Each structure stands twice: as C-alpha cells, then as structure tokens.
Amino acid sequence: MGPARGGGEAPNHLSGGEGAPHAGTVPGVPDRTATLSRPAQGPASRQVERHTIERQQPRTTNTSGPQFCPTESPTSLETVRTWSTHAAWIACCGSLPRGLAPGWYADLVAGAREAGTRIALDTTGPALLAALPARPDVIKPNASELAAAVGRPLSTLADVTEAAQELRARGAGAVLASLGADGQLLVAEEGTYYGTARVPVDRVRSNVGAGDASLAGFLVAGGTGPAALASALAHGAAAVQLPGSAMLTPADLSPEAVRVTQDLPLDLRLSEPATA
Ligand SMILES: Nc1ncnc2c1ncn2[C@@H]1O[C@H](COP(=O)(O)OP(=O)(O)OP(=O)(O)O)[C@@H](O)[C@H]1O
Ligand SMILES: [Mg+2]
Structure with a gap:
C-alpha cells in the first residue's frame, strides 16, 4: 500500500x-x-x-x-x-x-x-x-455477510435496512450493503438511499469482484452520499458485464442505467434471500 x-x-x-x-x-x-x-x-x-x-495495467492477485x-x-x-x-x-x-x-x-x-x-x-x-x-468510516457487506453479522436471515429490503442500521449502531459510520442483482443500499449519517443499475440478464458474465468494484466506485466518488452510491452501482454493473474478475475502465461505465432513491421500496423481496 x-x-x-x-x-x-x-x-x-x-x-x-x-x-x-x-x-x-x-x-x-x-x-x-x-x-x-x-x-x-x-x-x-x-x-x-x-x-x-x-x-491501464490492471491485475488481479489470487493467492491462498x-x-x-x-x-x-x-x-x-x-x-x-x-x-x-x-x-x-x-x-x-x-x-x-x-x-x-x-x-x-x-x-x-x-x-x-x-x-x-x-x-x-x-x-x-x-x-x-x-x-x-x-x-x-464505511463497511461493505453483501447480503449474506450482513445476515451473518446480525445473526438473522434477510429476505426484504426492510430487513437489510434494519440490519444496516444495527451495524451503524455498533460502530460503522456508513453501511454500503451490496445486494447482487437487487442493487445496493447505503445507510449513512447523511441519509438512507437505495439504488439499482439495470443490467440485462444476458449481459451478466461474472459477479466475481463486483463488490470490490462497487466499493472502488464508491470511494473514487468521495465515499459519501448518493453520488458515491450511484458510482458504486455503475462500477458494480460494469464489473458483472466483464469476464471473471476483469477490471473495468471508465469506458465500461453506464451512469445512465443507475437509479438512486430515498423512497425505499422496503417490501422488495431479495432475489437471493440471505441466511444467517
Ligand atoms: N446479476 C447482477 N446484475 C446486475 N448487477 C449486479 C449483479 N450482481 C452484482 N451486481 C452489481 O454488483 C454489486 C456488487 O455485487 P455483490 O453484491 O454480488 O457483491 P459481493 O458479493 O461483495 O461480490 P465480491 O465479494 O465477489 O466482490 C451489486 O450491488 C450490483 O450493483
Ligand atoms: Mg464482497
């Protein structure tokens, strides 16, 4: 580093x-x-x-x-x-x-x-x-990591929101919860935001490293607020359209596919419910 x-x-x-x-x-x-x-x-x-x-010289390091x-x-x-x-x-x-x-x-x-x-x-x-x-300052669990952290299953966005709030109460400044194809939820001092970045199913090639790409997108956009969440979503969406854990470039980003809202669809059922 x-x-x-x-x-x-x-x-x-x-x-x-x-x-x-x-x-x-x-x-x-x-x-x-x-x-x-x-x-x-x-x-x-x-x-x-x-x-x-x-x-322009991205590499991936895989070790045991x-x-x-x-x-x-x-x-x-x-x-x-x-x-x-x-x-x-x-x-x-x-x-x-x-x-x-x-x-x-x-x-x-x-x-x-x-x-x-x-x-x-x-x-x-x-x-x-x-x-x-x-x-x-920020943690980025995916749904199953979040479920494990709070010790209960998560099936809806309401569950995810509650779990993220709990981790904030336990010390996290902000929780950026990544939910695979269901997008991401940001629970932070500045507010709670939910977003998605539409990717046609037939364009999804690999979700390996999509969470890492999302966190990178979040940080390069300042690491706080809805604009950073939008960037995280754009980076995640770009990552899943590339093979393996291939690194994306700015040309792969489609910010126009991103939607972020504070009007949380709390009833949304996760396409992959997480067990604790
Ligand atoms: N099938 C998908 N369709 C559209 N976007 C996706 C899909 N899978 C992942 N994403 C995007 O990538 C983000 C991160 O994915 P995910 O929640 O799987 O992270 P993760 O489990 O931490 O991944 P990893 O640990 O492998 O880096 C999602 O929040 C979403 O924005
Ligand atoms: Mg991850």
Missing part, C-alpha cells in the same frame, strides 16, 4: 485473503495497492509485499493467503501505517490472512482514525464484528 501522493484522492486498497482474495480494484484512477502477502522465503520485515498497479505468526502482526500494522501516511482512504478488502487475530482490522481501523485517514472495510465474520467498535 502506498500513500496517494500525486494521486489526489486515489484510495489505497488492502487485501488479505482466504481462498482467492483479490486486489487492485480501483479502475480508472492511479492506484497503489498492497496485498497482505508474505514471500515464501525472506525475513519477517518483508512480509507485506507491495504491488503498484498502474493505470499467507500464514502469519503472531509476532508479525504488529510489523504488518506498522507497515500499513507507514505506507498510508498521506492516503485519503484505506480500503481493507477480504478476510484476514491466516495467523492474524480477528482484531487485526480493528487495530488498523483504530490507527487509521487516529491518523485522520478514512477507512473502508469489506470483510466478514469475526474480523468485521471486532472492527465495528473501532468505527470504520
């Missing part, structure tokens, strides 16, 4: 992972991305490997996730802190590498807030719950 010097408001992106974590999803902006990964060999001080992803030992936890936190000194945003996306305690993101959030850097958290399970009291 590098400071966003010269990149203006370009957010940084931190990905740690389980299974196939992905990194580098801030399309169309100069991006500096760090993946929490440890070289197969090498001293602990090299455990966080820096990847710089240049404009490194194994950290407890003593490496403070070093990795310090490394992120150093690299993000001048960052506008830190985006933490994915589950934690094996060996890091569930509170690692919480410590990172606390440090970022102390330093005045805004932080977006896209993770799940104990790591998400542990980080809430540290007050991340």
Whole structure:
C-alpha cells in the first residue's frame, strides 16, 4: 500500500485473503495497492509485499493467503501505517490472512482514525464484528455477510435496512450493503438511499469482484452520499458485464442505467434471500 501522493484522492486498497482474495480494484484512477502477502522465503520485515498497479495495467492477485505468526502482526500494522501516511482512504478488502487475530482490522481501523485517514472495510465474520467498535468510516457487506453479522436471515429490503442500521449502531459510520442483482443500499449519517443499475440478464458474465468494484466506485466518488452510491452501482454493473474478475475502465461505465432513491421500496423481496 502506498500513500496517494500525486494521486489526489486515489484510495489505497488492502487485501488479505482466504481462498482467492483479490486486489487492485480501483479502475480508472492511479492506484497503489498492497496485498497482505508474505514471500515464501525472506525475513519477517518483508512480509507485506507491495504491488503498484498502474493505470491501464490492471491485475488481479489470487493467492491462498499467507500464514502469519503472531509476532508479525504488529510489523504488518506498522507497515500499513507507514505506507498510508498521506492516503485519503484505506480500503481493507477480504478476510484476514491466516495467523492474524480477528482484531487485526480493528487495530488498523483504530490507527487509521487516529491518523485522520478514512477507512473502508469489506470483510466478514469475526474480523468485521471486532472492527465495528473501532468505527470504520464505511463497511461493505453483501447480503449474506450482513445476515451473518446480525445473526438473522434477510429476505426484504426492510430487513437489510434494519440490519444496516444495527451495524451503524455498533460502530460503522456508513453501511454500503451490496445486494447482487437487487442493487445496493447505503445507510449513512447523511441519509438512507437505495439504488439499482439495470443490467440485462444476458449481459451478466461474472459477479466475481463486483463488490470490490462497487466499493472502488464508491470511494473514487468521495465515499459519501448518493453520488458515491450511484458510482458504486455503475462500477458494480460494469464489473458483472466483464469476464471473471476483469477490471473495468471508465469506458465500461453506464451512469445512465443507475437509479438512486430515498423512497425505499422496503417490501422488495431479495432475489437471493440471505441466511444467517
Ligand atoms: N446479476 C447482477 N446484475 C446486475 N448487477 C449486479 C449483479 N450482481 C452484482 N451486481 C452489481 O454488483 C454489486 C456488487 O455485487 P455483490 O453484491 O454480488 O457483491 P459481493 O458479493 O461483495 O461480490 P465480491 O465479494 O465477489 O466482490 C451489486 O450491488 C450490483 O450493483
Ligand atoms: Mg464482497
């Protein structure tokens, strides 16, 4: 992860992972991305490997996730802190590498807030719950992650709204809930907004990384309010029309397909209800 010097408001992106974590999803902006990964060999001080992803040269990093030992936890936190000194945003996306305690993101959030850097958290399970009291500026659960966080199933937009409000009460500044084909809900201090970006069914190719693309779109549009939600929707819609986890470019965006409203269709039934 590098400071966003010269990149203006370009957010940084931190990905740690389980299974196939992905990194580098801030399309169309100069991006500096760090993946929490440890070289197969090498001293602990090299455990966080820096990847710089240049404009027009998108890459995806898929790994099975490194194994950290407890003593490496403070070093990795310090490394992120150093690299993000001048960052506008830190985006933490994915589950934690094996060996890091569930509170690692919480410590990172606390440090970022102390330093005045805004932080977006896209993770799940104990790591998400542990980080809430540290007050991340925005979290981006999908429906099943949200259901797991509140411990109950979600079948309607009303359920999603209530769950998002609950996570705000537990510390999240804003909740950007992504709902697959049903769009996204933003519950934030500035208000609650729901939006969709129409994608013809036969144009949907892959939803892998659509959530990451959405969060990137949200952050590049300022990370707050309905305009950022619209950008998140446009980025998500563009991502699903590309194969695999291919990165989109500004040319792929269709902002005219986006609808955002404060008139929430609370009765809307999720096309994929989420179980806790
Ligand atoms: N089938 C779809 N049709 C239209 N838009 C979609 C579809 N699937 C996803 N999207 C868009 O992408 C956004 C993010 O998708 P989703 O909710 O699946 O994220 P996610 O589960 O976090 O994905 P990932 O973790 O793989 O990045 C949705 O909110 C929506 O805007
Ligand atoms: Mg996701």
